[in-house]
Amino acid sequence: MSTHLVQLSPHNDPVKKVVQGIDVNQVRGLGFDATCSLVVLDKQFHPLPVNLEGDSRRNIIMWLDHRAVSQVHRINETQHSVLQYVGGVMSVEMQAPKLLWLKENLRETCWDKAGHFFDLPDFLSWKATGVTARSLCSLVCKWTYSAEKGWDDSFWKTIGLEDFVADNYSKIGNQVLPPGASLGNGLTPEAAKDLGLPAGVAVAASLIDAHAGGLGVIGADVRGHGLSCEGQPVTSRLAVICGTSSCHMGISRDPIFVPGVWGPYFSAMVPGFWLNEGGQSVTGKLIDHMVQGHAAFPELQAKAAARCQSVYAYLNSHLDLIKKAQPVGFLTVDLHVWPDFHGNRSPLADLTLKGMVTGLKLSQDLDDLAILYLATVQAIAFGTRLIIEAMEAAGHSVSTLFLCGGLSKNPLFVQMHADITGMPVILSREVESVLVGAAILGACASGDFASVQEAMAKMSKVGKVVFPRLEDKRYYDKKYKVFLKLVEHQKEYAAIMKGD
Numbered sequence: 001m002s003t004h005l006v007q008l009s010p011h012n013d014p015v016k017k018v019v020q021g022i023d024v025n026q027v028r029g030l031g032f033d034a035t036c037s038l039v040v041l042d043k044q045f046h047p048l049p050v051n052l053e054g055d056s057r058r059n060i061i062m063w064l065d066h067r068a069v070s071q072v073h074r075i076n077e078t079q080h081s082v083l084q085y086v087g088g089v090m091s092v093e094m095q096a097p098k099l100l101w102l103k104e105n106l107r108e109t110c111w112d113k114a115g116h117f118f119d120l121p122d123f124l125s126w127k128a129t130g131v132t133a134r135s136l137c138s139l140v141c142k143w144t145y146s147a148e149k150g151w152d153d154s155f156w157k158t159i160g161l162e163d164f165v166a167d168n169y170s171k172i173g174n175q176v177l178p179p180g181a182s183l184g185n186g187l188t189p190e191a192a193k194d195l196g197l198p199a200g201v202a203v204a205a206s207l208i209d210a211h212a213g214g215l216g217v218i219g220a221d222v223r224g225h226g227l228s229c230e231g232q233p234v235t236s237r238l239a240v241i242c243g244t245s246s247c248h249m250g251i252s253r254d255p256i257f258v259p260g261v262w263g264p265y266f267s268a269m270v271p272g273f274w275l276n277e278g279g280q281s282v283t284g285k286l287i288d289h290m291v292q293g294h295a296a297f298p299e300l301q302a303k304a305a306a307r308c309q310s311v312y313a314y315l316n317s318h319l320d321l322i323k324k325a326q327p328v329g330f331l332t333v334d335l336h337v338w339p340d341f342h343g344n345r346s347p348l349a350d351l352t353l354k355g356m357v358t359g360l361k362l363s364q365d366l367d368d369l370a371i372l373y374l375a376t377v378q379a380i381a382f383g384t385r386l387i388i389e390a391m392e393a394a395g396h397s398v399s400t401l402f403l404c405g406g407l408s409k410n411p412l413f414v415q416m417h418a419d420i421t422g423m424p425v426i427l428s429r430e431v432e433s434v435l436v437g438a439a440i441l442g443a444c445a446s447g448d449f450a451s452v453q454e455a456m457a458k459m460s461k462v463g464k465v466v467f468p469r470l471e472d473k474r475y476y477d478k479k480y481k482v483f484l485k486l487v488e489h490q491k492e493y494a495a496i497m498k499g500d
């Protein structure tokens with residue numbers, strides 16, 4: 001069986017493109033993953049605006065939309081027991097605060113007319129099959145559903161969304177399926193026509209993108225690479241899905257409660273295992289922001305284009321040029337970044353935190369841009385170290401990182417994660433591992449594999465292993481101390497400004 005991976009985009013016909021030249025009757029199954037954004041439809045399944053302007057083309061609240069700040073504060077003040085299962089503090093990026101925002105701000109134009117609220121991956125599987133069943137993954141991770149106990153009526157009543165209880169959760173999902181389960185009669189004739197595939201192809205209950213990435217990498221056979229996780233349980237592996245944001249997926253046999261780290265979620269990624277999900281709200285987005293906002297960016301763009309390189313490949317080679325005899329990471333001895341430009345997701349779970357840079361100079365040249373980029377990459381890796389320390393303090397034991405997502409294409413990002421965490425980093429043979437995770441779902445829905453675990457073992461493959469440069473550890477330990485001071489100081493500044 002071969003696997004075809006496709007990233008959906010509204011601007012082209014990617015599925016038709018990817019199956020060009022192959023016999024579409026060989027396509028056995030389809031799996032969807034997407035970001036955990038909130039899709040709103042009316043009772044007839046038409047888009048409903050989630051904006052004050054009433055534009056129904058904008059019917060999705062994106063996952064990184066932080067408009068529901070006041071709502072999430074009030075939800076957290078309830079200290080309801082479901083909050084235990086999201087790290088103790090609900091994130092503004094989850095669905096309950098967004099739903100409450102819609103009720104409080106768009107009552108007539110949206111809330112009263114709404115018939116269906118979907119997590120984006122569930123919307124896609126509905127669109128493909130007409131089946132409104134939700135994936136256990138999205139409901140458990142973003143909607144407070146429990147795999148063991150179902151919905152908790154008291155939570156929705158307490159936060160002012162008793163409407164869902166009254167109609168037996170029909171608008172947010174009262175049929176829940178494990179990821180990979182086959183949906184209805186598969187692809188509808190209409191969806192089949194849109195995608196250029198045969199009707200009836202098996203379609204799987206979906207996964208959120210990070211969870212698909214986790215499935216795509218975490219079960220690989222690591223024998224023969226000299227790794228300490230060889231022979232250790234799969235629970236010693238941490239999958240880090242790093243793209244626009246980074247998600248740190250660790251699994252365990254028993255529930256582990258990690259303050260500030262989402263979960264524990266039962267069966268939300270690997271069936272039968274509990275999942276903890278650490279995260280950083282902006283990582284790839286932050287690097288892009290720092291690089292594109294610098295005065296030397298036009299020069300960088302021109303030079304990279306002249307060499308037919310990406311700006312990141314150019315910056316990495318520029319850093320190699322200016323580092324001289326020292327390790328590249330040592331270029332930031334006096335430049336430090338705190339990366340929470342969009343608040344801290346884990347483990348501090350503090351939406352109010354902001355980004356910080358210390359060590360700026362008057363220069364605005366390419367060297368300056370390259371070093372700021374390096375310090376940003378390092379700050380993201382220090383954030384990963386902080387998350388791992390929190391997970392380990394609560395009972396996880398991590399020995400190896402499995403990186404995937406757009407940022408794992410950046411060798412500097414990967415090496416910094418190895419050096420700063422002191423752990424080997426495994427990269428998959430298939431670089432688009434998030435899509436491998438979705439393909440695993442499709443292969444389960446078609447019945448080609450009896451279980452997600454079996455499909456994971458067969459379909460994830462180790463590509464490259466990057467080991468930490470342990471000789472640089474002392475330097476990174478010192479920079480980590482500074483990193484922790486930055487947030488301590490930021491909190492002190494906030495306290496000073498709050499005082500009389």
Ligand SMILES: Nc1ncnc2c1ncn2[C@@H]1O[C@H](COP(=O)(O)OP(=O)(O)O)[C@@H](O)[C@H]1O
Pocket residue numbers: 242243244245283284285287288310312313405406407409410
């Ligand atoms: N070839 C590359 N080299 C360096 N960085 C890259 C490369 N490709 C993507 N990135 C980084 O990855 C991020 C996007 O990752 P991706 O996984 O595609 O996003 P998403 O999480 O939204 O699916 C970008 O913000 C960029 O910083």
Ligand SMILES: O=C(CO)[C@H](O)[C@H](O)COP(=O)(O)O
Pocket residue numbers: 034035036037063093141208209210211242243244245246247277279
């Ligand atoms: O919360 C998440 C997963 O649980 C992700 O951060 C969210 O889905 C967005 O992912 P991406 O970085 O791919 O845009």
